[in-house]
Amino acid sequence: MYSKSRVSAVASLAILLMLTGSNVAMAKPHNTLTLGLAGGFVDIGSQKYHSKGTAAVSISFFGTSIPSSVGFSYSIDASVQGTAVSGKAHFQLGGESEEEEDDDNASTSPVNVKGRVQLFDMIPAVGLPLSPSDPSNPLACLPSCTSAIPGFYVGIADIQGSVLGTPVSLSNVTILIESAYLSPFGGPIFIGTPNGSISIAATYDSAISRWSNVQTAGFVIDGNGTQVGQFAMKASLTENLLNGKERDQGRVSLFGLTGDLAFLNSEGKFSGKSVVPKAGSFDCTDALSSQIGFTLPPKTCLATGSHSEGSHGLRGDNEKTEIQGDYSLDWNVPAIGFTGEVTATVEEED
8 A cells, every 4th residue: 555555566557547638539540649548456366476685674572672783584485366375484583694504613693583484364555456436545445355465464483593592482473574565675674573572674685576367447538538438458567676667568458439439449468667766755654554553663664656658559359450559657656546648550451
């Protein structure tokens, strides 16, 4: 809800939503025109996330503040199908580095804690389908969402080790791991318990998400905002949350257009890229803390927008009409909706 709202991370999936400057009603073959569409996401399909980091900004372990210089590392591999989450994560606080493990003279850290986490649930950042009565609220569908984008992964952890000479042995501990989606450009993200007994703010070295079978639907509109047809999309994307860049591709269809616009009924492919701009972003940690009910470490949430652009190529129902062009979209902050335009050149084969 607070970073790109993940609706922004999939900005380019909805390449034609909420477009402005539409002039579909005046479209003619061989002319360049501007199409307008308005719609929303229907289903996210499946998602896979992999992220890892090797540094912490702050560490609090059962009331003890631990210098980040003791070392921290983690990795997470998660899969999401609809609203179901599976996967695993692990983290290590202090201990010997990989380079020191084979060194007989290596010193032992006063903090050495390892945690293994089995993921089974999420706190969503966005739930789908978006509510028609409250489309600006990305969680309006709860608890009846059919698919969702994780804000936090929820897992059960086994934690073993020692802190300043005190043994640590914990089982069945509920652990939250924030998705890099809520804190792009390297974080930090929150890793810890809901009651704050463990609270770690960690940066990340890489964070890749891959989405498949993302479905979007809506209406084709003319320059007056009148509905003249419908559209549907199915897309996939790969996003690098460390640098805020994304590649996406898929299929889009226009249908239900009649009369002089019937030639625009078509189907084809689109591909493009999205970039998360740093300009206009703002810290959303307090707002996110209020939503989840406990205080997060500082600067662990960043609300951003997104800019998407690319090209499309469609073919009409009669197989003779070709519609090709480009699109450019700008999402607001946080990126729940966007405005933009798509240009198209229509040609009729002999």
